Structure formats: C-alpha cells, structure tokens
Amino acid sequence: MKATSPRKPEPLPGGSEWSTESIDRYNAEIARVAAHYRLDTYPVQVEIITAEQMMDAYASVGMPVNYHHWSFGKHFLATEKGYKRGQMGLAYEIVINSNPCIAYLMEENTLPMQGLVIAHAAYGHNSFFKGNYLFRTWTNADAIIDYLVFARHYISQCEERYGEEEVELLLDSCHALMNLGVDRYKRPPKLSLAKEKLRQQERAEYLQSQVNDLWRTLPAHDVKAGTREEARFPPEPEENLLYFIEKNAPLLEAWQREVVRIVRKIAQYFFPQRQTQVMNEGWATFWHYTLLNHLYDEGLLADSFMLEFLQSHTNVVYQPPYNSRWYNGINPYALGFAMWQDIRRICQQPDDEDRRWFPEIAGSDWLETFDFAMRNFKDESFIAQYLSPKVMRDFRMFAILDDDREDKLKVSAIHDDAGFRRVRDILSDQYNLGAREPNVQVWNVDLRGDRSLTLRHTPYRRRPLATSAEEVMRHVARLWGFTVRMESIDEAGQATLMHEIRNEKRRYPATA
Amino acid sequence: MVRIIDRRFDSKNKSAVNRQRFMRRFKQQIRKAVSEAIQGRSIRDLENGEQVSIPARDLSEPSLHHGKGGIWEQVFTGNDQFSSGDLINRPLGGGAGGSGKGKASNEGEHEDDFVFQLSREEFLELFFEDLELPRLVRKELAKITDYKTQRAGFTSDGVPANINIIRSMRGALGRRLALGSPYAGKLRELQRQLDELAARGDEESDEAHALRQEIGVLRAKIERIPFIDSFDLRYNNRIKVPRPTTQAVMFCLMDVSGSMDEERKSTGKRFFMLLYLFLTRSYEHIDVVFIRHHTVAKEVDEDEFFHSRESGGTVVSSALVMMRDILRERYANGQWNIYGAQASDGDNWDNDSPVCGRLLSNEILPWCQYFAYIEITAGEPQNLWREYAKIGGEHDNFAMQRIESPADIYPVFRELFKKTIT
Numbered sequence: 003m004k005a006t007s008p009r010k011p012e013p014l015p016g017g018s019e020w021s022t023e024s025i026d027r028y029n030a031e032i033a034r035v036a037a038h039y040r041l042d043t044y045p046v047q048v049e050i051i052t053a054e055q056m057m058d059a060y061a062s063v064g065m066p067v068n069y070h071h072w073s074f075g076k077h078f079l080a081t082e083k084g085y086k087r088g089q090m091g092l093a094y095e096i097v098i099n100s101n102p103c104i105a106y107l108m109e110e111n112t113l114p115m116q117g118l119v120i121a122h123a124a125y126g127h128n129s130f131f132k133g134n135y136l137f138r139t140w141t142n143a144d145a146i147i148d149y150l151v152f153a154r155h156y157i158s159q160c161e162e163r164y165g166e167e168e169v170e171l172l173l174d175s176c177h178a179l180m181n182l183g184v185d186r187y188k189r190p191p192k193l194s195l196a197k198e199k200l201r202q203q204e205r206a207e208y209l210q211s212q213v214n215d216l217w218r219t220l221p222a223h224d225v226k227a228g229t230r231e232e233a234r235f236p237p238e239p240e241e242n243l244l245y246f247i248e249k250n251a252p253l254l255e256a257w258q259r260e261v262v263r264i265v266r267k268i269a270q271y272f273f274p275q276r277q278t279q280v281m282n283e284g285w286a287t288f289w290h291y292t293l294l295n296h297l298y299d300e301g302l303l304a305d306s307f308m309l310e311f312l313q314s315h316t317n318v319v320y321q322p323p324y325n326s327r328w329y330n331g332i333n334p335y336a337l338g339f340a341m342w343q344d345i346r347r348i349c350q351q352p353d354d355e356d357r358r359w360f361p362e363i364a365g366s367d368w369l370e371t372f373d374f375a376m377r378n379f380k381d382e383s384f385i386a387q388y389l390s391p392k393v394m395r396d397f398r399m400f401a402i403l404d405d406d407r408e409d410k411l412k413v414s415a416i417h418d419d420a421g422f423r424r425v426r427d428i429l430s431d432q433y434n435l436g437a438r439e440p441n442v443q444v445w446n447v448d449l450r451g452d453r454s455l456t457l458r459h460t461p462y463r464r465r466p467l468a469t470s471a472e473e474v475m476r477h478v479a480r481l482w483g484f485t486v487r488m489e490s491i492d493e494a495g496q497a498t499l500m501h502e503i504r505n506e507k508r509r510y511p512a513t514a
Numbered sequence: 515m516v517r518i519i520d521r522r523f524d525s526k527n528k529s530a531v532n533r534q535r536f537m538r539r540f541k542q543q544i545r546k547a548v549s550e551a552i553q554g555r556s557i558r559d560l561e562n563g564e565q566v567s568i569p570a571r572d573l574s575e576p577s578l579h580h581g582k583g584g585i586w587e588q589v590f591t592g593n594d595q596f597s598s599g600d601l602i603n604r605p606l607g608g609g610a611g612g613s614g615k616g617k618a619s620n621e622g623e624h625e626d627d628f629v630f631q632l633s634r635e636e637f638l639e640l641f642f643e644d645l646e647l648p649r650l651v652r653k654e655l656a657k658i659t660d661y662k663t664q665r666a667g668f669t670s671d672g673v674p675a676n677i678n679i680i681r682s683m684r685g686a687l688g689r690r691l692a693l694g695s696p697y698a699g700k701l702r703e704l705q706r707q708l709d710e711l712a713a714r715g716d717e718e719s720d721e722a723h724a725l726r727q728e729i730g731v732l733r734a735k736i737e738r739i740p741f742i743d744s745f746d747l748r749y750n751n752r753i754k755v756p757r758p759t760t761q762a763v764m765f766c767l768m769d770v771s772g773s774m775d776e777e778r779k780s781t782g783k784r785f786f787m788l789l790y791l792f793l794t795r796s797y798e799h800i801d802v803v804f805i806r807h808h809t810v811a812k813e814v815d816e817d818e819f820f821h822s823r824e825s826g827g828t829v830v831s832s833a834l835v836m837m838r839d840i841l842r843e844r845y846a847n848g849q850w851n852i853y854g855a856q857a858s859d860g861d862n863w864d865n866d867s868p869v870c871g872r873l874l875s876n877e878i879l880p881w882c883q884y885f886a887y888i889e890i891t892a893g894e895p896q897n898l899w900r901e902y903a904k905i906g907g908e909h910d911n912f913a914m915q916r917i918e919s920p921a922d923i924y925p926v927f928r929e930l931f932k933k934t935i936t
Contacts, residue, residue: 022518022520025518030516045516046517047517047519049518049521050519050520050521052522055522057529061532070535071532072532072535072536072539072540073536074532075532075534076628078536079533079536079628079630079631080628082630082631102517109522166535174575177577178575178577178578179578181578181579321591322592323591323592323594324590324591324593326592329591332589397591399590399593400589400590400593401587401588401590402588402602403585403586404585404586404588406583406585411601411604412599412602413599413600413601413602414587415598416593420598421598428588432589440578442578462580463586464584465581465584465585465586466582466583467579467581468578468579468581470574470576470577470579471581473576474577474578477576
C-alpha cells in the first residue's frame with residue numbers, strides 16, 4: 003500500500019539527531035493527520051528545554067511560572083536526585099493546558115521521541131484540554147498563564163511587604179488544605195487577568211467589611227436564648243474549605259485572603275486533571291499511537307523510527323500483574339489506552355457481546371463516538387460507561403474486599419460473566435473523587451460563643467482520616483485564628499470529636 | 515501555525531530560589547545532618563558536597579487523606595488464581611499481593627528519609643556559618659599597611675636613579691630631528707647649489723664663497739641644538755598599591771611522645787585539617803609548618819608528621835622554641851598572618867611547663883593572629899593545661915579546649931572559632 007500511495011511522499015527525516023527544521027516537519031505532518039482525524043486543538047507552541055528546566059517545571063507542579071515556595075524546592079531536589087542517579091527518567095513531556103498549548107520537548111530526547119511527544123502532547127492532550135467538559139468548565143486556557151504571572155507578582159509583593167516567613171507560613175497552611183479547596187459541584191466564573199486585577203482591590207475592601215458581620219452579630223442577645231436552636235453558620239455545609247476561609251476567617255488581612263484565593267484558584271485549575279487521568283493519558287496515548295502509525299502507513303516514517311517509538315510506547319502501556327514487584331496500582335496509561343482502543347474496535351468490528359453491552363455504539367462511526375466520549379466524561383463515568391468485558395478479561399481484573407472487621411480478604415468479583423458489572427462498578431468507584439478523598443465540610447461556626455470552627459468528616463465506608471489530619475487541623479487553626487474542631491460522623495449519625503486545636507488568638511493582647 | 519521556541523538558553527536555575535527557601539526552612543535539620551556527617555567521616559571529604567538526609571516526617575506536607583481501616587474494595591490486575599468468593603489471608607506488611615490497602619491510603623506516610631545532595635559551596639557555607647577567624651575583622655581593617663610597588667608607565671620627573679635611558683634618548687632624538695629639520699632642508703639645498711658650482715669648476719667664485727659661509731652658519735645652528743635636554747628625560751614610574759595580606763602560615767605542633775597513641779594523634783589530625791580548611795577559605799596562600807616533638811622538636815613534612823612513630827619523654831618547650839625560631843627566620847616580615855595550633859595530651863615534663871608558658875606568652879603570641887591549644891585527654895587536666903590556663907586570661911588571641919573523642923572535634927572547633935564580637 004505504501005508503494006501505491008497516490009502522491010510520492012517525501013519521508014520524514016530519520017536518525018536520532020533532531021533539529022528545529024525536522025521538528026517543524028514532523029509537526030506539520032502530524033498536524034495534517036490529526037486534522038484528518040478531526041482533532042480540534044489549540045494552536046501549538048513547542049518549546050525546547052533542557053533537562054534542568056524540565057525538572058524546574060516538574061517541581062513547580064508543571065507550570066512555567068509559579069510563585070516561590072520551599073515545597074517546590076523540595077520536589078526539585080527529589081527529582082534531581084532521582085534523575086542524576088539514573089533511577090528515574092524524566093517524563094518526556096509536559097504539556098500546559100493553555101492557549102496556545104505549550105508542549106515541552108527535552109533537548110536530550112532523540113528525534114523519534116520528539117515526534118512521539120509532539121503527537122502525544124501537542125495533539126493528544128491538547129485536543130482533550132480543548133474538548134473535555136471538565137476542562138472547559140474549570141479552566142480557562144486563555145488566562146492561566148496570565149493568572150500565574152499575576153499570582154507570582156502578588157505573592158512576591160506580599161513577601162516584600164510582610165516578610166517571606168509570614169507568607170511562607172500562610173502558604174503552608176493553604177497547601178495543606180489544597181485538595182479541600184475546590185468546588186466540586188458549583189460552576190466557576192471565568193477568569194481573566196484584567197478583570198481579576200480590577201476586582202482584586204474591590205474584593206479586598208468589600209470582604210473586609212463583610213467579615214466584620216461576624217463580629218457585629220455579637221451584641222444581638224436573644225430574649226429567648228436557650229429555648230431556640232441556634233441558627234448554624236454557614237446555613238448549609240460548605241465543602242470548599244479554602245473558599246470558606248477566604249470569605250469568612252475573622253482575622254485574616256486582605257492580602258492574606260488574596261493569597262488563600264490564589265492557592266484555591268490553582269487547586270481548582272488542577273482539579274480536572276486529577277479526575278481525568280485515565281481518560282486523558284489514554285486519549286493522548288491512543289492518538290500518538292494512531293497518528294504515528296498512520297504516518298508510517300503513508301510511508302513517511304522509517305522502520306527505525308517505528309522501532310524506537312514502539313519500544314517507548316510498550317513501556318508506557320505496560321500493566322504489571324498484582325503480584326509483580328513493579329505493581330503500583332493500575333497504570334492509567336495502560337487502562338486508558340486499552341479502553342480507547344477497545345471503543346474503536348467496538349465501533350468498527352463489534353461482536354455479539356459488544357452488541358449486548360454497548361448497543362448504542364457498536365457499529366457506530368468511531369470518530370463521532372470518540373468525540374462524544376472525550377467531551378462528556380471523567381474517569382469515574384468513563385469507566386462506568388465504557389469499560390468493556392474484553393478489557394476486563396485482557397487485564398484479568400479482580401476485585402478484593404478488605405473490611406477491617408473481617409479476618410480475611412474476600413475476592414468479591416472476577417472477570418467472568420457474573421462479575422463484569424461488579425468489577426466495573428468498583429473500578430469506577432476507585433476513581434470517584436468522593437471515595438478517593440475524605441469528605442470534610444465546614445459544619446458550623448460558633449458565632450455567639452468563641453467563634454470556633456467545626457469541620458465534619460463523613461467517612462466513606464468507615465474509612466478514617468490519616469494521622470496527618472491533626473497536623474492539617476493546626477493549619478486550619480492558623481488560618482481561622484480561633485479554636486477549630488474536627489468531628490466525625492459514625493454510622494449511627496452521631497458526631498464524635500476527633501481533633502481540637504484550641505486557639506485563643508487575639509489581634510491585640512487582652513489587658514491582663 | 516506551530517511556534518517552536520528554543521528556551522534552552524533562558525531562565526536557567528529557575529528553581530534556585532525555591533531551593534534556597536528549602537534550605538533556609540530546614541536549616542536546623544540540615545545543619546545537624548552536616549555536623550553528624552563531619553563527625554562520622556574523613557575530613558578530606560569536606561572538599562566535596564555532602565549528602566544530607568532529613569527524616570521525611572520533618573518535612574512532610576500534611577494533607578487530608580484516608581488512613582488505614584474501614585472498607586476498601588479495589589480492583590487489581592493479572593488474576594491468576596482467584597475466583598469469586600475466595601477468602602484470602604491478609605498479607606503481612608501490605609505486600610504486593612492482594613492487599614486491600616490501596617496505595618491511596620499509604621501515600622504520604624512513607625517514613626524514608628529525604629535525601630539530597632548539597633553542593634560543596636552550600637556545604638561549606640553551612641559548616642563555616644557563624645564561624646569566623648577571631649580578630650580577622652580587625653586584621654582586615656588594618657591590613658592596608660602593606661604596600662607593594664608596581665610599574666605604571668613613565669613620567670617626566672623623578673629621581674635620577676629612575677631615569678629610563680632608552681625613553682629619554684628616543685625623546686631627545688625626536689626633538690633634535692624636529693628642531694633641526696628646517697635648517698637641514700635649507701642646508702641640503704645650499705649644498706646642492708655648491709656642488710653644482712663645483713661641477714662647473716668655479717669653486718672659488720664669490721657665489722660659492724657666500725654659499726659656504728651660509729652653510730657654515732646653518733651647520734652651527736644645527737649643532738647648537740642640544741643633544742639632550744632636561745626636557746627629554748623620562749623616568750620609570752612606580753606606584754605603590756596596597757596589597758591585602760592574603761597569606762597565612764599555620765603552625766601545627768603535635769606531641770608524638772609515647773603517651774600520644776594513634777587515636778589521639780588522629781584526633782589531633784582532624785583538628786589540624788579543619789583549621790587548614792578554614793584558613794583556605796580566608797587566605798589565598800597558606801604555608802603549613804609541621805613541628806612534632808617528644809623531648810626534641812623536629813620540623814617534618816605532613817606525611818611524617820601524622821604517620822611516623824616516635825616515643826619517649828615530653829618537652830613541649832622544644833617545639834615552641836622551634837616555632838619561634840622559624841617564625842623569626844621566615845615569617846617575620848609582617849606579611850604573614852600567623853596561626854598556631856598545638857595538640858598534646860598535656861603530659862609534660864613538670865619543670866618545662868612554666869617555660870612553655872613564658873615562651874608562648876612573650877615570644878609567640880604577640881606575633882600570632884591566633885593560637886589554639888587542644889588537649890586530647892579523657893582524664894584530669896595535666897600540668898601544661900594549668901600553665902596555659904594562666905595565659906588564657908591575658909591574651910585574647912589564645913584559646914584552649916579539651917577533647918576527649920573524635921566526636922568532640924566539631925563542637926570544639928566551633929567553640930574555638932566562634933564569632934568574636936569586637
């Protein structure tokens with residue numbers, strides 16, 4: 003088929019040395035094929051960086067700019083150590099969900115690797131960022147870089163004005179609550195730099211006046227005190243701790259609120275990535291595989307290129323079995339890739355089982371099905387919807403039930419007809435954020451008393467909080483400024499006090 | 515549509531700030547790790563960076579996540595033996611097998627140490643932090659006392675001894691040419707006319723006579739131009755530039771008598787090496803003089819100093835006398851910062867100790883930036899210690915410390931060289 007191709011294509015450059023021109027040519031060809039498969043992407047910006055810069059980017063959570071914090075330094079040291087000892091290859095790509103989409107290529111990659119990264123990141127991830135509903139809702143690709151620049155400036159200004167120490171303590175506390183700093187259900191307004199700057203001042207002043215309402219409620223003595231059940235504040239439990247603190251912590255200065263907000267915004271930005279790992283990585287892996295194979299079939303790629311590419315590819319999608327020493331949970335690349343491949347198969351060559359399980363998509367146009375699936379799901383729902391018996395069989399999946407009240411572990415389902423649905427449900431649940439992360443919400447603020455803040459942990463299947471909760475509560479106390487408590491609701495609905503950090507902080511020392 | 519940007523050359527070391535923040539935050543732990551590392555290993559390694567490990571829990575970033583317990587139901591891959599409803603024993607220690615404790619519950623709770631590499635510079639910074647050579651500041655303020663002269667071109671006045679003949683003569687030649695050239699041109703012209711007349715044969719004509727006279731006048735004028743003028747003289751210019759004293763000499767004195775066993779010697783050695791390392795931070799050039807003694811002192815090279823074995827009695831003053839002599843002989847010109855370090859087990863011949871005290875106090879300390887004495891002994895202070903203790907009060911550039919084991923060196927070192935508030 004290669005020989006009979008209508009136009010005589012000029013093969014892409016071979017060898018392992020890359021040059022700007024060769025990268026440009028690869029990109030052009032990959033873009034052409036991506037368009038052929040109707041991938042809708044942001045414009046691509048390819049940046050060549052050194053290994054050190056890659057580690058920099060790694061350390062600051064993959065963003066090209068970020069504020070300074072010791073924890074990023076710690077991550078850098080850890081990465082550097084691993085890299086220098088050769089224990090760890092660097093991820094060969096980092097891609098930034100921005101418009102234009104920035105894909106980093108590391109200078110020491112070989113040409114085939116660069117081609118792979120371009121296909122994977124610049125077209126795979128890129129189209130996912132642009133299409134998936136979570137990213138469309140939660141992130142604003144046009145503004146993220148600007149926002150990070152704003153955040154970095156703001157925080158370094160704060161450091162100058164209030165001291166590095168002060169800002170660092172604040173950031174520590176915010177980071178501890180980072181994964182509780184997201185709105186899981188509420189839809190956010192879009193960010194834009196201009197608006198953000200404009201509103202920042204107003205917000206600071208406005209908020210400060212708002213917060214004082216907490217104080218103002220003090221003198222309102224209720225005549226029938228004690229007979230009436232006290233109104234709770236907030237009236238509804240609040241899941242976004244950082245948001246609640248930003249808006250309501252009595253003692254925070256305006257700049258501290260802004261810093262809390264910055265951390266919250268960044269946490270929110272990464273929120274979709276945490277929920278679409280399998281889908282997103284699988285999608286990108288599927289597309290680099292498909293795009294490069296397409297180019298090979300056109301006769302553009304040399305065999306040597308394909309060998310190197312396939313070697314990397316198979317390493318990435320390897321899933322070790324449970325009893326292997328390499329086993330570290332399910333490899334999202336492997337699962338995602340297998341699922342997308344399987345959806346394509348179901349569309350193109352469905353068998354009876356597929357028709358039974360997926361009547362809507364069996365035999366449908368695979369590109370349309372792909373587009374729909376990519377746009378409208380996250381890991382949890384994607385698995386619940388599309389994980390097919392074939393993939394479960396191929397992975398030889400089985401589910402283990404570990405109940406700490408039982409002596410033994412139980413195999414609750416395996417990859418057989420009786421177990422497919424059960425396995426799929428359990429796996430889907432594993433990616434459910436509600437199951438993965440503890441459910442902790444703001445329950446009450448004692449407005450009339452000591453202004454203490456009470457959080458409530460509602461355990462999911464009796465899973466307790468890890469021991470670091472105590473430490474986290476200290477951070478909450480630092481932010482809140484008064485006593486904070488953590489309660490846990492047991493199965494009977496009774497609240498028990500888990501942690502209490504007493505804090506009688508006053509802005510001005512009381513006269514003794 | 516695609517933009518390719520080569521970023522390799524910009525913003526290098528972007529994480530440097532974060533790294534510094536990290537170092538600052540965990541200074542206590544890092545410092546502790548460094549001081550442990552110093553105690554445990556050979557001093558020569560100090561020239562390299564250091565691997566520092568900090569207990570991971572000290573620098574964990576806490577977050578709320580699930581702990582162990584409750585119900586976990588998880589999917590695993592690679593089923594090779596199980597069917598639905600099988601009951602399995604709980605694997606011990608959460609091994610790779612069908613453990614229900616997912617990795618999600620374990621994350622962030624690994625108690626492995628966090629290990630990272632300090633660069634040499636960072637390491638030494640930490641090591642020497644708030645250590646400072648005593649009186650160094652004062653010496654630095656006063657150190658512009660030493661000048662050296664260096665050439666700085668030529669000048670038109672100076673002392674006769676500095677006359678630069680070539681330059682002067684070259685100037686004179688130029689001046690003579692310049693002043694003489696109008697006459698010389700005319701002279702050539704007249705001479706040509708004269709030659710013409712001579713060729714025609716009327717050499718004796720009036721015309722020729724007049725020409726000869728004129729030539730004579732011109733010749734006299736040219737000759738009146740002085741061969742050399744005071745104006746031509748050039749002198750070598752030498753200027754004085756202040757020279758910071760960047761050299762130091764370090765005297766290592768060690769007792770190698772029978773009572774100093776190998777272990778004590780090696781303790782002393784570490785002390786000397788630390789001192790040396792510290793001096794290399796402050797001075798460009800350092801001489802080290804090794805003097806070892808039992809009943810007689812001997813100047814030796816480093817290898818012999820540390821490794822050869824001697825035994826016998828102890829006369830400490832012999833070493834001090836030798837140090838004094840070498841001082842006077844080689845380092846007395848005021849360009850050396852002189853440091854002395856003496857290690858001994860303090861066991862001296864009784865009558866000798868007062869001699870040592872006097873020698874040190876009168877003939878050595880006045881020249882020294884600093885003199886440190888360490889007594890390596892586990893027991894009671896010996897007679898030399900008592901004698902030196904008297905001096906201690908009188909000279910602030912003298913310090914003494916007792917060391918019992920190698921592990922004590924580092925604190926003692928800090929004690930000796932801790933910042934002096936002047």
